[in-house]
Amino acid sequence: MLNFITNEQMRKADEYTIKHLPIRSIDLMEQACNSFVKRITEDISVNEKITVCCGTGNNGGDGLAIARLLRLKGYNNITVIILNIFSSSSPDFIVNKKRLNQLKIPLFEIKKANELPNNLDIVIDAVLGSGFQGTLKEPLAEIIKKINHHAKYIFSVDCPSGLNIDSSKIKKYQGIKADKTISFQRPKLFFMFPESIVSSKSHEFVFIGLNEDFLQSLPSDYFWIEEKDIVGKLKVRQPFSHKGIYGHLLIIGGMSNTMGAAVLCAKSALFTGVGLVTCCVPKENFSTLNISQPEIMTLERENFNEISLNKFNSVAIGPGLGLTQNSKEIVHKILKEKIPVVFDADALNIISEENWLGKIPANSILTPHLKEFDRLFGSSEDWFARLEKARCKAKELQCIIVLKNQYTFTLLTD
Structure with a gap:
């Protein structure tokens, strides 16, 4: 079983892996981008028109590396657009920008939404990372709105830009509306909730080489059960x-x-x-x-x-x-x-x-769907609140609760 972890815990896992493997940050980023590229090339042909939209932080560095790796795999119809609206650039972004320039991939820097082309086919969203919090401000909000309107299909790198991945509160969402998000090393708990559909229609994750022993040692209340966890039982x-x-x-x-x-x-x-x-x-x-x-x-x-x-x-x-x-x-x-x-x-x-x-x-098993659960225990503000309530009620009643939905949650008594 894989434990669901927070963005802060993922950051610590990055640091631990870099220090103890050891591996340079830029090389760990390269591993992550190779995993991302390997996955999306299963979905898109080499003839597709691809636009990679990048910020100037590490998520943007991912985007630059992904564009380069796609070109090396024969994807020649690639354009990179850097949103030059941020105050600084991360070191790994700078390195990957230099590497990208050696391949002469078309690269444009924009500051306003009207500078963004209208004819977007496949977009790879690498503007903001999973550490984003707060609300989008202009001109970024308008740029993202235009990407959502004109793109035929959007892949998000790790997390849709503009989504606070550790928050269950979604009100007037302004971020990227991805068709598919490919996260790094772990599924994200938020994508197990119906509310996530406004930010991403589907979600997958790929392993990128982080230290699994360290990750598994991190505390978590929730775990991702895979087929291999069940077969042996x-x-x-x-x-x-x-x-x-x-x-x-x-x-x-x-x-x-x-x-x-x-x-x-x-x-x-x-x-x-x-x-x-x-x-x-x-x-x-x-x-x-x-x-x-x-x-x-x-x-x-x-x-x-x-x-x-x-x-x-x-x-x-x-x-x-x-x-x-x-x-x-x-x-x-x-x-x-x-x-x-x-x-x-x-x-x-x-x-x-x-x-x-x-x-x-005690020790009974309750298997409610959403409406049956709410009849039993009262309504909840959102799915995360419902999940937390289920966890508490399982302990209180000393019963296992199987809360059914697109993703089913099994809440134990301890």
């Missing part, structure tokens, strides 16, 4: 084993008009390795299960009070459960059993409606 079926030793799951749900939810839940359980799956649904819906997934066993919801939950290794309630009086009685009985349960969908809606939150057994 899956229970592999052994030769001569049978379904009876891979757990028995009970799923309670499946009203006639929402039966699909129970079917999908059962199929997912089988796909991820559960040995036996039983669905407790209205008897009239048995045929739906038998047709769609014949290995799923059934129990009649009408006879739920006669079912012993002790015979099951785990219980999930909610997919297609409905909000009927019978559904509420089943949820109430489950809560009284005081055993850990996966609560989903309508089970969560019933818990919030009946104010039964305090009755949820």
Whole structure:
């Protein structure tokens, strides 16, 4: 797992790598730009018209190096525009400007928006880095507005210019509206939130050679889970084993008009390795299960009070459960059993409606989407506030909360 880190922590990781690898700052920048170029050349052909817009800090130095590296890979239709509106230039920017001049790539310096060409195809945004804070001032605000208006596609280097990456507050965003942002070494937590769409439609990250041991030692409340983190935890079926030793799951749900939810839940359980799956649904819906997934066993919801939950290794309630009086009685009985349960969908809606939150057994798992979460715990100002609330509620209830969205957050009890 990779820890999400702040911009200040990333700066410290740069310094640590430069000192202990050791490596010069300009060479670390070259590594980062090589990684960026390797990624974007998968998306753009050598015939594309590319404009690299640069500030005069280290992000601008990245842009100059990226332009040079693209030219060396055969991308000949490149123009570099330097925004000569800043009071100083970083040392690495100066070095990369000298290197760029040796290739005779067209380079222009502008101070006003009307000096920017209108016919922009692909733009590489390297104006401001991830350390930006505050609001954009003129003439930069107008220049960025024109880039957004005329560019057909925008790649941002590490962070869209004008975005305060460590803040969750987005009001009247004026920065670059990237089609894709490619960040360095780590995904950025802000891009996990729906609010980020105003600054970047998509987001990826590339490794640039920072010291991973140092990065992993930095404190963080949130971590990025990759496929390789999960694969080793899956229970592999052994030769001569049978379904009876891979757990028995009970799923309670499946009203006639929402039966699909129970079917999908059962199929997912089988796909991820559960040995036996039983669905407790209205008897009239048995045929739906038998047709769609014949290995799923059934129990009649009408006879739920006669079912012993002790015979099951785990219980999930909610997919297609409905909000009927019978559904509420089943949820109430489950809560009284005081055993850990996966609560989903309508089970969560019933818990919030009946104010039964305090009755949820410890070590249960709650799987709300945004609206279900807000019904349970109240509305939030933004997604970061919602995430922080989920983290606190997981500890308070001693339950795991799986907050579902484009990116799903799993909040643990510790």
